Amino acid sequence: MDLTDLAPGQCARILDMNRLTRQVRRKLMVMGLLPHSEVQFLRAAPLGDPLQIQCQGICLSIQKSLARQIEVERV
Numbered sequence: 001m002d003l004t005d006l007a008p009g010q011c012a013r014i015l016d017m018n019r020l021t022r023q024v025r026r027k028l029m030v031m032g033l034l035p036h037s038e039v040q041f042l043r044a045a046p047l048g049d050p051l052q053i054q055c056q057g058i059c060l061s062i063q064k065s066l067a068r069q070i071e072v073e074r075v
Contacts (some may be wrong), residue, residue: 008041010041014034014037016071017035019069027063028066032072033070040054040055051064
């Protein structure tokens with residue numbers, strides 16, 4: 001399952017980010033999106049893109065195309 005499969009308010013643990021390019025993965029990791037960390041899907045923009053998530057107390061907006069490349073499991 002990927003990050004876009006979550007419903008608003010659901011939590012998940014990041015399993016794999018290897019489908020992202022190295023540069024994008026690095027930027028997300030610097031912002032706190034780390035493998036095995038817990039994220040909460042907050043909401044999607046009215047047109048569906050971007051998505052707002054919370055990880056380690058930090059709110060991030062992420063493009064739907066990038067969220068599809070982040071594999072998660074529900075907690």
